[in-house]
Amino acid sequence: MTAQAVTPTAVSKRARLWNRRQRTLAAIGACALLLITLVFGSWLIGDAGLNPVLTQRNQPPSLAHPFGTDWLGRDMLSRSLHGMSLSIQVGLLAASFSAVIGTGLGMIAGSFGGKIDAVITWIVDVFFSLPHLVLLIMIAFALGGGTKGVIVAVALTHWTNLARIVRAEVLQINSSNYVQLSHRLGHSPFWIAYHHMLPHVFPQVLVGLILLFPHAILHEAALSFIGIGLSPHTPAIGIILAEAMRHLSTGYWWLGVLPGLLLLLAVKAFDSLGENLRVLIDPKTSQL
């Protein structure tokens, strides 16, 4: 009896302290803070750990080197942080460009229909029919490789999925009563696109952006691996992981596992950020 009587008050007390909305906001804040720390952390720790110290090669994780050191005696924690920072920046930039292209073309195709829709759908199909790693390599190579090449190549090859999703969403609500009524109330297609369509597709775009992000990092690593991406001297997370592959069998587990976990943490943080934002944006759940 007493246990039952106590539990609801305890729950309601906690609910009063932290309701759903506040918890969501707190989660968004924590994830954003973590990602900002990862991006700017490398500035704070400086470049000191990146220099080879040949007396301290292949050290396992310790207090002085929490992530251990590699075969040149470089501190893996500072390499991983630098790599994560670079990868997040490249990934975010590429994924955002991709999302903008995908949303724009999807909305145009869905809103205007007819010939414009046919042309855009055709372009999407063409991009789908080409293996996108080949396309990535060709674009990156044509641009001479480097960071710019990677960003442009990833941005130009990853918008197709999102464009299809956005187009389908726009087509669906274009035939809804409230959009048709908005036309009859004298609103222009641009007004409707901005006020009705954009808020409707935004959660999809956000989720799409988050799903693009790990792709962007992996493709950046793939391009770096074959030598037309980032220079092998830059500590990108993809390059670090590729190097670590060669040392896994020799027992230097920390070279791959710890930077891998950091990558996992960053991707998970993006995922959680997106999920919580979606909860906040959706009017059915935002007020709970």
Added chain:
Amino acid sequence: MLIADQVCFRYSPRHPWVLHQVNLEVTPAEVVGLQGPSGFGKTTLGKLLAGYLTPTQGCITLAGKPLPPQGYCPVQMVFQSPESAINPRWRIAKVLQEGQFPSLDLQARLGIHSGWLDRFPHELSGGELQRIAVARVLNPQTRYLIADEMTAMLDANTQALIWQAVLAHAAQHRLGILVISHEAALLRRICHRVVDLSDANTIRAQASASERA
């Protein structure tokens, strides 16, 4: 005067006629009922009159001119389910602003509380939402109203409240109303005359059959 002149409609040449050579007219300040069994094209005729669809043959004219393809349409429609006619992501104030924000007088007549304005549509009941949907289209520029089963889902009290408000507004602004409904009692009570689509159906069936032959 809102006139449907020999209006025919079908979705594509492969489909049978939904409407065939239908004539209808609504004059200002007149309340006309439209009845007929399900599937006889009542809603389609409403959508044609409000410009949601364009007739395959024949024409819809408003005071002698065709309906404006863009800009504010003086013929507005209210749908049966307000949930589908209101963007679920908008607060009520924004929904009302999509037309012209209703006057306090109209708000009072429809029983719209100011407390609803910053709520989301899912936080209001069906009857409350339908009143919002009605208030949105009763703008000064609206000359004709197509009420497609406007109160079919609502309880008697809300039904009476909405119709009183709409009829008072119509009388004041000389608004023509086309009431599409299954309820013979409702049509008898509020309409000046009632049009039955059942007769039109035999004509359309004959037209479809003769084309197929």
